[in-house]
Amino acid sequence: MNRREFLGTTAAAAGGAASGLAGGGLALAATGEATAGGAEASSASGHSRVWQVGAAGDFDTLRLATRETPRPGRDEVLVDVHMSGLAARDQAIVRGWFLEDKPPTRIPLSEGVGTVAAVGEGVTGVAVGERVTCAHFARWISGPWDPVNYAVDVGNTVDGWLGERVLLPASGVLRVPEGVDDRTAATVSGSGVTAWQALHEVARVRAGDTVLTLGTGGVSTWGLLIAKAAGARVVMTSSSDEKLAQMRALGADVTVNYRRHRDWGERIHAETGGANIVLETVGRITLDRSMQACANNAMVVMIGTTPLPERLPEMPGLYVRNLGLRAISNGSRDMLAALLRAVAANGIEAVVGGVFGFEDVVAAFEYAAAADHAGKVLIDHRL
């Protein structure tokens, strides 16, 4: 699978990235390179370690490098990272399937949390010592989506979170409210805000709505948490009865094993009367069944980017039930700020399926790809 197949788009978005700030001056050359465990630890001497995508072939092509800790330039923030989160996209980036024209020094991961260590000239929104996260598309502040936002896509077209100390674009950096724990804050800017945009900005979720969210991965479990906080009834699917039991314990109202019940769309419709909102977190491969699960006038939000199936989707009910279909890309900084407020107000805690130490990043990627867990896989940069 190449990048275009992964995204399922034309190269329009890539054009934005290539012509914009790709590289962005944020990729810094390493002073030395080593495999995990072999590198010098961070020290007061001003050096710190980062993981870089390397040759971008598979997870073991990731490289741990020691470099002189950079000073933040204009509109940049240096952050001591506490935790970062892995998403499906990061697997594609490390394998070279997603905007493959990046330098081997690119630092991956688009979500994390840390403490501001230094700020560059012109930075006013945050101060040294504050706990922060950063919008995934760091220049998308508010308003509607524009593919030009790929130009400053943290962990993809500019450096991301996978280092002990990293530089982030100040335009995306936001304070994390007290009461939001690090495990949760580390996952809001990727998975969390995607589910937030789908539910609150696109589908306008209301109490009593029936929300279907597919699988038990990062975006889907965030969908469960946000939809429950809004008073919705949540339907979830999974390949695993054990994961479904875990989701019920977290508040899921109706659960279906999609491996055992190939007709899961019709089953969900029969059992619930139809979903008003679908978070299509798999992609066009499950679209027909998702549409079978829909109530009249439902909104299907396309999130998952699996490639087109050989048999094209027939989109049952699209016309008869007047269904809406809308794709999204993550969310703006304003949406992230709204999510952080909701997380703090509702005491929401991310669903975490595994935590790995900073030197165990390759194992973390392998664990995430095996998908035996539910929720997010995190890197604890202090372990």
Ligand SMILES: NC(=O)c1ccc[n+]([C@@H]2O[C@H](COP(=O)([O-])OP(=O)(O)OC[C@H]3O[C@@H](n4cnc5c(N)ncnc54)[C@H](OP(=O)(O)O)[C@@H]3O)[C@@H](O)[C@H]2O)c1
């Ligand atoms: N558009 C956007 O802005 C955006 C943002 C974030 C992610 N994404 C995309 O959204 C998708 C999910 O991302 P993620 O980070 O949440 O992934 P993830 O954490 O790796 O979760 C993947 C989960 O998908 C479930 N799954 C796989 N095939 C399925 C099927 N046929 N039916 C139902 N569930 C299925 C599995 O659940 P079980 O193990 O329970 O079976 C698996 O654990 C990816 O394609 C990613 O690229 C898009």
